[in-house]
Amino acid sequence: MSLNDQTSSSFLPMIKRSIIATIIAFFLFLPTLGIKTSASGGVDGLFLTYRWLLLGIGCGLIFVGRIAYELFWAPKEGGQKAEKAPSSLAKALGSAKVAKTIGPVLLGFAIIFPFLPFSDRYILDLGILIITYVMLGWGLQIVVGLAGLLDLGYVAFYAVGAYSYALLSIHFGFGFWMCLPLAGLLAATWGIILGFPVLRLRGDYLAIVTLAFGEIIRIVLLNWRSFTGGSNGLSDIPRPSFFGLPFNQSENGFAATLHLEYSSMHRIIFLYFLILALAVFTFFVTARLRRLPIGRAWEALREDEIACRSLGINTVNTKLSAFAIGAMFGGFAGSFFAAKQAFVSPESFNFMESATILAIVVLGGMSSQLGVVFSAIAMVGGVELLRQLQFLKVIFGNDFDPSQLRLLLFGLAMVLMMLWRPRGLVSTRMPTVFLKDKKTVSAAMISQGRG
Amino acid sequence: MSQPLLSVNQLTMRFGGLTAVDAVSFDVHRNHITAVIGPNGAGKTTAFNCITGFYKPTDGQIVLRHKDDNEFKLEEMEDFRISQHAKVARTFQNIRLFGGMTVLENLMIAQHNHLMKASAYTIGGIFNTPSYQRAQEAAKQKALAWMDRVGITDRADDPAAALPYGAQRKLEIARAMCTDPVLLCLDEPAAGLNPKESEELNALLRSIRDTNDVGILLIEHDMSVVMEISDHIIVLDYGRKISDGTATEVRNDPAVIKAYLGVVEE
Amino acid sequence: MNYFIQQLINGLTLGSIYGLIAIGYTMVYGIIGMINFAHGDVFMVGAFVSLITVIIFGITGTTNIALGIGALILVAAISMIIAGVYGWTIERLAYRPLRGSFRLAPLITAIGVSIFLQNFVQATQGARVKPLNAIISGGFTILEGNDFVVRITYMQILIVVLTFLLMSGFTYLISKTSLGRAQRACEQDMKMAMLLGIDVNTTISTTFIIGAALASVAGLMYLLYYGVIDFYIGFSAGIKAFTAAVLGGVGSLPGAMLGGLVIGLIEVFFAAYFSSEYKDVAAFSMLIVVLIFMPQGLLGRPEIEKV
Numbered sequence A: 001m002s003l004n005d006q007t008s009s010s011f012l013p014m015i016k017r018s019i020i021a022t023i024i025a026f027f028l029f030l031p032t033l034g035i036k037t038s039a040s041g042g043v044d045g046l047f048l049t050y051r052w053l054l055l056g057i058g059c060g061l062i063f064v065g066r067i068a069y070e071l072f073w074a075p076k077e078g079g080q081k082a083e084k085a086p087s088s089l090a091k092a093l094g095s096a097k098v099a100k101t102i103g104p105v106l107l108g109f110a111i112i113f114p115f116l117p118f119s120d121r122y123i124l125d126l127g128i129l130i131i132t133y134v135m136l137g138w139g140l141q142i143v144v145g146l147a148g149l150l151d152l153g154y155v156a157f158y159a160v161g162a163y164s165y166a167l168l169s170i171h172f173g174f175g176f177w178m179c180l181p182l183a184g185l186l187a188a189t190w191g192i193i194l195g196f197p198v199l200r201l202r203g204d205y206l207a208i209v210t211l212a213f214g215e216i217i218r219i220v221l222l223n224w225r226s227f228t229g230g231s232n233g234l235s236d237i238p239r240p241s242f243f244g245l246p247f248n249q250s251e252n253g254f255a256a257t258l259h260l261e262y263s264s265m266h267r268i269i270f271l272y273f274l275i276l277a278l279a280v281f282t283f284f285v286t287a288r289l290r291r292l293p294i295g296r297a298w299e300a301l302r303e304d305e306i307a308c309r310s311l312g313i314n315t316v317n318t319k320l321s322a323f324a325i326g327a328m329f330g331g332f333a334g335s336f337f338a339a340k341q342a343f344v345s346p347e348s349f350n351f352m353e354s355a356t357i358l359a360i361v362v363l364g365g366m367s368s369q370l371g372v373v374f375s376a377i378a379m380v381g382g383v384e385l386l387r388q389l390q391f392l393k394v395i396f397g398n399d400f401d402p403s404q405l406r407l408l409l410f411g412l413a414m415v416l417m418m419l420w421r422p423r424g425l426v427s428t429r430m431p432t433v434f435l436k437d438k439k440t441v442s443a444a445m446i447s448q449g450r451g
Numbered sequence B: 001m002s003q004p005l006l007s008v009n010q011l012t013m014r015f016g017g018l019t020a021v022d023a024v025s026f027d028v029h030r031n032h033i034t035a036v037i038g039p040n041g042a043g044k045t046t047a048f049n050c051i052t053g054f055y056k057p058t059d060g061q062i063v064l065r066h067k068d069d070n071e072f073k074l075e076e077m078e079d080f081r082i083s084q085h086a087k088v089a090r091t092f093q094n095i096r097l098f099g100g101m102t103v104l105e106n107l108m109i110a111q112h113n114h115l116m117k118a119s120a121y122t123i124g125g126i127f128n129t130p131s132y133q134r135a136q137e138a139a140k141q142k143a144l145a146w147m148d149r150v151g152i153t154d155r156a157d158d159p160a161a162a163l164p165y166g167a168q169r170k171l172e173i174a175r176a177m178c179t180d181p182v183l184l185c186l187d188e189p190a191a192g193l194n195p196k197e198s199e200e201l202n203a204l205l206r207s208i209r210d211t212n213d214v215g216i217l218l219i220e221h222d223m224s225v226v227m228e229i230s231d232h233i234i235v236l237d238y239g240r241k242i243s244d245g246t247a248t249e250v251r252n253d254p255a256v257i258k259a260y261l262g263v264v265e266e
Numbered sequence C: 001m002n003y004f005i006q007q008l009i010n011g012l013t014l015g016s017i018y019g020l021i022a023i024g025y026t027m028v029y030g031i032i033g034m035i036n037f038a039h040g041d042v043f044m045v046g047a048f049v050s051l052i053t054v055i056i057f058g059i060t061g062t063t064n065i066a067l068g069i070g071a072l073i074l075v076a077a078i079s080m081i082i083a084g085v086y087g088w089t090i091e092r093l094a095y096r097p098l099r100g101s102f103r104l105a106p107l108i109t110a111i112g113v114s115i116f117l118q119n120f121v122q123a124t125q126g127a128r129v130k131p132l133n134a135i136i137s138g139g140f141t142i143l144e145g146n147d148f149v150v151r152i153t154y155m156q157i158l159i160v161v162l163t164f165l166l167m168s169g170f171t172y173l174i175s176k177t178s179l180g181r182a183q184r185a186c187e188q189d190m191k192m193a194m195l196l197g198i199d200v201n202t203t204i205s206t207t208f209i210i211g212a213a214l215a216s217v218a219g220l221m222y223l224l225y226y227g228v229i230d231f232y233i234g235f236s237a238g239i240k241a242f243t244a245a246v247l248g249g250v251g252s253l254p255g256a257m258l259g260g261l262v263i264g265l266i267e268v269f270f271a272a273y274f275s276s277e278y279k280d281v282a283a284f285s286m287l288i289v290v291l292i293f294m295p296q297g298l299l300g301r302p303e304i305e306k307v
């Protein structure tokens, strides 16, 4: 059938469907775009502003968008709606050879990154942020991707790490390298404390319990003022030094000792390499763990818990180990966060954070470490790009706050990306051991775990 | 005859008002194939689940004896400990493989506890100590041996879910055997097999019985398998044991005929 | 003692609100086995629609109870319709394309929808809280002790009565009509239901619409009870309502209601007797404790996995 036939024969129904979509959109937009409640400051509190133009624009966009969707993206009628074949990019990322080459290339790039001409402070900060999320993603991937345990409160361990670092360094004067393992240990301990009672639970229950646990930690941090500083948080956390050389202008500072001209960038570059080192460490440990009996047991757990038990695997301990090790990396990342910011407050550890990390893992692909890197770049970098929406002020006037739109678009992007690739960027899995040749396992075979 | 490997005594399992297994007693001997047969819903799988710890029996004792006279009270043990310590392995009526993992990986996971120790609970594994490397290589060889034995070596690096049905059944048996059991419980291993595969299965089970020093407890509907290879047959009906003996004895037992064919009228 | 009774009344009122939201969670979870993470935000949208409608009708501060109730029913109807459209749209766009696909995908889209809705409402309605004067004021005193007066407001009576009516209506709907049968069939086995000629898509859509409509009534009640809403109320109310659904036993409508009441009471009493800052901790800890010791919930069926 030629395109012409098709369009002419389905033109009217298409318009009809678009009109229906527009009517629905009208209802959706009426109480949001169409009518705004504003405080008048008067006795009766509120009055309404009607924004018919905005409403009209919204509905118009839906009408046009719906037609465009049918013309360009919609699966053609009658076509089999099979699971989409992975794109060539995703296939490439999934293959062993490509992963082997891309990995070192990425690492090489990450190492020279701070010295590239365009790497100013802002870009480096963004790099640090992205690498932090990559590290968190790898940590959570153990729990969600390998062991198949859905954790919606991962940020709790990030918080435990950050506050452990802050409190230990403020009260006991411990240095960074002393605090780091302790923070990881404390986070792992919390992982076990939380995990022990709840890991028997069915998957979705586990999700909601971990979410509740994350909220509990946040509320406690917010209200235990004598210990955590409440909503003001803890400030003046000692900054990490370069093997005893502080990054300041003093006599015995880093710059003076090395006979460099003092620059505030030194500290940023140091922090950049610090998080890079931590992330690389995380990478190697998690990659290694996956090939060990424990890692295979995690994956087996995701595939079939009952079969695991029939083979003598202590599933509770196995889950706990996944939970604790995942938490530990969260704790490491948290203590880096505290060291970098020199300030922690409960606000940094809300549910949005957990959702972002989980989205990075799921979008990256449940068992692909490379996938996590790309999805972290897309998610964190993408959100950062949205920060640059200031120019929209020109269109919408000065009251307009682009940061709201940023999260709005973030939510939208989460939906669209999952619709686009429900199994993530790299959905295949690499066997951990092989006899003759290493073939990737296609997504359709892989069980998703009930947890 | 020597002490039985497994003694089930007055085993009872109730689900609410339903008594799925009702005061059933029987023995399983080492180097014997003991078959449990009975119509659908007779309580065979339930009895298996009690023996392997997936259900806690309402009543009764299940005792397993090792060669060194160690005794295990299975009704008091958790499922994974039964496999780990008492050395009872099982397969499932609805195959339960790790579908997204390769055949080789499936067989490696079966050796988990052994490999965990060898990896010094992961710590030695991280540093890839020589002793861990040796253990890992040995585990691989053992997996390979079992793949050869059941005849799926050419599929070693394929995901288990991609195997044809018959090969999956074989893999499940190989996986159970990789745990080094003294008692192997097979829940309808011939279900869905064609006659040729069924023949191969018979040969495999006989060879396991004769060379691996295990007792085999087998649930089976396929009478050609049961009658041919069983040393001993137990018949369940509505949760009760209605017959117990050799193939010939059971075949001629009126109670069995009645259970399978209904009341014979004439 | 009087203080106790007062808290009891407050707790039951709040619990009714949670219970109504919980029904949406429980029905959706029962039928497609997913946590509809955006449900709390549909509740929030419902509250905003109610707010707008209330202002349009200009019915704040009336003392004529009959008129007040009449107007409120109209407000409820309108916000049920619009929230229903929201519920339908969310299912159609964000969940249905992923049905039968990777299990975590709809959860992530649900979180995405939730983030989107919060920020959409924030962007269009502003971030500030929206206060509203009491619509129906007044009430009566039931007990008068020497130190404390127990009052029940007309508002509270309205909330509890309305919840009760809606609850019985929907329990009837679910247990007696063909929709209810279709829902249960889908719950048991969606493929089989489809083979038997049940329109699975319509059944699921209807479930979302009903859940959203009930949540919007809860939104209206929240607005009336607290007299102030903002774009963020959906998050914590949503978690608590989900807690209520789990507590009551997922899939059970009376369970959701009962769970809602228990959570409402815990929250109110904990705030009254211990600490209002940690009241959410109490509610969430309750969830953890219940799940550990009674994973099937108060009224749910125990789940045994057949091996």
Ligand SMILES: Nc1ncnc2c1ncn2[C@@H]1O[C@H](COP(=O)(O)OP(=O)(O)OP(=O)(O)O)[C@@H](O)[C@H]1O
Pocket (backbone or CB within 6 Å): B015, B018, B020, B038, B039, B040, B041, B042, B043, B044, B045, B046, B047, B093, C304, C305, C306
């Ligand atoms: N977890 C359970 N809860 C309730 N009833 C159960 C449970 N497991 C088994 N039953 C019931 O116990 C009875 C025996 O079931 P079982 O699976 O043991 O039969 P079977 O002999 O293995 O049958 P088949 O040959 O069909 O596999 C059946 O009526 C079944 O419905």
Ligand SMILES: [Mg+2]
Pocket (backbone or CB within 6 Å): B044, B045, B046, B093
């Ligand atoms: Mg059976």
